[in-house]
Amino acid sequence: MSSDSIDLSRSTNDVGGLGDRFAHYVFFGCALVTVATTVAIIAVLVNGALDFFSEVSLLEYLTSTNWSPRATDDPGFGVLPLVWGTLMITVGSALVAIPVGTLTAIYLSEYADQRVRKTVKPTLEVLAGIPTIVYGFFALSFITPVIQFFFPETGTFNAASGAIVVGVMIIPMVSSLSEDAMSSVPDSLRNAAYGLGATKFEVSTQVVVPASLSGILAAYILAISRAIGETMAVALAAGALSQITTNPLDEVQTMTAFMVEIGTGDASVGSIGYQSLFAIGLTLFIMTFTMNIGSMWIRSRYREEYE
């Protein structure tokens, strides 16, 4: 940006002495820390996972439906129950956050006047700033009792409560990012549709939403990726029983909740419990990384450029 008209970047102005060059390298070093972090994350996860897979076959990990790595007799190392638990939470939270977040975004971008938008948007973003442990508490002390009121046989820990609370947590992510995308659709498109006799509803759903679809989809993917990696709220609300069930009122364990279970216990280095942390961590990292890349790709590939 700074080199639009005059080249202010580097070399030409870098005529100072040792101090100048030193500062340059120090700042470069700081920037490299971020690259080193990525390398370290991958190295740590792969290294730990290799230890795990030296004792457990990859096939069993990916196909077995029994996850009980710390059982003394007949331990099971199938990740599927944990992935299933994560999926239930993720799908449930998406069912909450995607309709609510999208309609909120349409309201804020198309219907609300400036004053309402200026108050509602930051208010919703407060939701994103609340620590996830607080959401976990909220699920246990409020959402679960409400569910139990309607379905009295529900246990303290259940997938529905976790899914709802994670859904609430990611509403601002869907609504803010989608609203940004909708607001950047130029008014000329809206006015053209109005000129053809379209109503506000038609303009919103048939002009603005399709025109900003890439931004909206990218927001969905980011929000879902966040739901997959969400830890403390589901660890508190959804429970710690790894099983494959289709009933949302049952207890499930997500990948992250299992990591919390091992983290709070005292898994010694080299034990299979400790090693399984990294196998699960690697699985989680691959899932969220793929989705984040996908979100970036959709945004850059399908972006409509309006001048």
Added chain:
Amino acid sequence: MSAPTESEEFEFDGTSIKRKRQIGRVFLGLCVGATMVGIVALVALLLDVLVEAWGWLTWEFLTYPPSQLVENYNPANYGDLPTGPGGIYPALVGSIYLISLTAIFTLVLGVGAAIYLEEYAPDTRLTQFIEANISNLAGVPSIVYGLLGLAMFVRALHTGASLIAGALTLTLLILPIVIVSSQEALRAVPDSMRRASYGSGATKWQTVRNVVLPEAVPGIMTGIILSLSRAIGETAPILMVGAATSMFAPPEVTDPTGPFAAMPMQIFEWASLPEGDFQHVAAAGIVVLLAILLLMNAVAIFIRNRYDRRG
């Protein structure tokens, strides 16, 4: 053109418009309803926490160490306790130390990286890779950073489950956000100021140090405080690193390699205990945590409003 047909067509159009209007109203109602869901959830969450904490949040709660017995937290019992009331003191102090250390690390690394990317970096593949990598890091789940801290700091570098391991882990976690917000602050400094500095013979480093940085400090500070307010509520990373759940004295500030307690971890411990009354204790802890978050955000907003009005 016969009059009857025209009026018939007209009526037909009228109902169609009416229907469209109705659909429009229903849709608007849905949108407003959806917007209310988020707001109602926020209000319900805050009310729930406040109601649960009511009567349990006392001065003693802030100044005494935690206790195994839930009776010790109940203000009604304060008079006749052999061990003294239970509270959040070590975790409160631990969190403040943790965040202070994190602040120092992120200030150096985050601002340094932002200065490199905004002021020095040539527009090369490497720079683009660094930028893409930063936005990717921002999407890595926080518990994965916890694993990184556990394997790299706690085990490989032998820091143990210490304050410094927790602070370094949180630093790496919020570094991407700090870098991006600092970059925005640096970008907001007008180029004319840099040119004026070069024109008077300053070198790059002198320009950055004497012109660009002082101008960008309020924006950078706002970004860092907001990022730290995210870090102070993070539970998963410090849980993996091994924050203590039963520390009866605050960690030593002179010894960052010692064990540490922190508020979110303590709240998690309380919230996962089965006795019903521990819910009130957890809620009281959450109120303390949210109050500190609110304070940090207020400071950030104050700095932004105080200094950003010049432009």
